[in-house]
Amino acid sequence: MSAPEVRTGLGWDVHRLAAGRPLILGGVAIAWDFGLEGHSDADILSHAITDALLGAAALGDIGMHFPDTDPRWKGADSAQFLAHAAALVRNAGYRIVNIDSTVILERPKLKDYRIAIRESLARTLGLDVERVSVKFKTAERVGPVGEGLSAEAQAIATIAR
Ligand code: C5P
Ligand code: MG
Numbered sequence: 001m002s003a004p005e006v007r008t009g010l011g012w013d014v015h016r017l018a019a020g021r022p023l024i025l026g027g028v029a030i031a032w033d034f035g036l037e038g039h040s041d042a043d044i045l046s047h048a049i050t051d052a053l054l055g056a057a058a059l060g061d062i063g064m065h066f067p068d069t070d071p072r073w074k075g076a077d078s079a080q081f082l083a084h085a086a087a088l089v090r091n092a093g094y095r096i097v098n099i100d101s102t103v104i105l106e107r108p109k110l111k112d113y114r115i116a117i118r119e120s121l122a123r124t125l126g127l128d129v130e131r132v133s134v135k136f137k138t139a140e141r142v143g144p145v146g147e148g149l150s151a152e153a154q155a156i157a158t159i160a161r
Contacts, residue, residue, distance in 0.1 A: 004160040006097070009056025011048035011155040017148060025103055025110070025153075026117035026134060027079045027124060032108050036151060039068040039076075044153040045103055045134070046078035049121065052099065052157035053085040057092050079124045086125045094159040096125060100133040101155040106148050110136040 021035030026045045036042035050062045065088075066073050066081050089096060099121070103110060110117075114134055122129040139146035 006158065006160045007056045007094070009052045009054065009157045009159070011051030011053075011055060011157070012152065013044040013047040013051070014150050014152045015042045015044050016150050024078070025113070027077075027082075027120040028113055028117045030108065030110065030113060034148070040066075040073050040081070041076060041078050043078035044151055045101060045117070045155070046082045046121070046124075048153035048155040049099055049101060049125075049157065050078070050081045050085045052101075052155040053082075053089050053096070053159070056157045056159045057089045057094060059085075059088050059092070079120075082121070082124050089159055092161075094161045096127055096131070097158040097160050098131045098133070099125070099127070099155060099157050100135075101153060102135045102137055103151065103153045104137045104139055104145050105151040106138050106141065106146055 015036040015038050017034045018037045019034055023030040023032045023035040024041050024043045054060055117134050118129050118132045122132045144150045145152055
């Protein structure tokens, strides 16, 4: 048997922070006074992972599959984007090996949510939680993220067939 074809994909997202919006990361609601603005639920982590998966299989990007001008996706639960990307990747013959990710947000501290977020993502992706990693960083009070104007997420996905 020949060696598996292993591929990686990169994803990144940013959304503005605003008072009175929900803060949803990886499908988990975080208790906080500020949340993320956006057409969908603005879950930057789910969006970054969606792009990483699509990128690994060269299947375009999140906006190609879910245009933010489409009223169907207004207020959408981003778990459906993630589940759809995973299905596209699997339909192309790949298995998802692992996901790694970083959320960059000045406040609040997120580490107590790590397990809940990993479990939520793993459930949506149909993966063992051990294959899903989520890390958190501040921006050291520098730049728009550091000033609390926005939050970012980065993700990398490895797939194989
Ligand atoms: O950004 P900094 O290097 O100071 O982050 C140190 C640690 O704080 C991170 O490794 C992470 O465990 C935690 N952290 C967090 N929530 C954030 C930012 C960082 O739990 N919003
Ligand atoms: Mg987004």
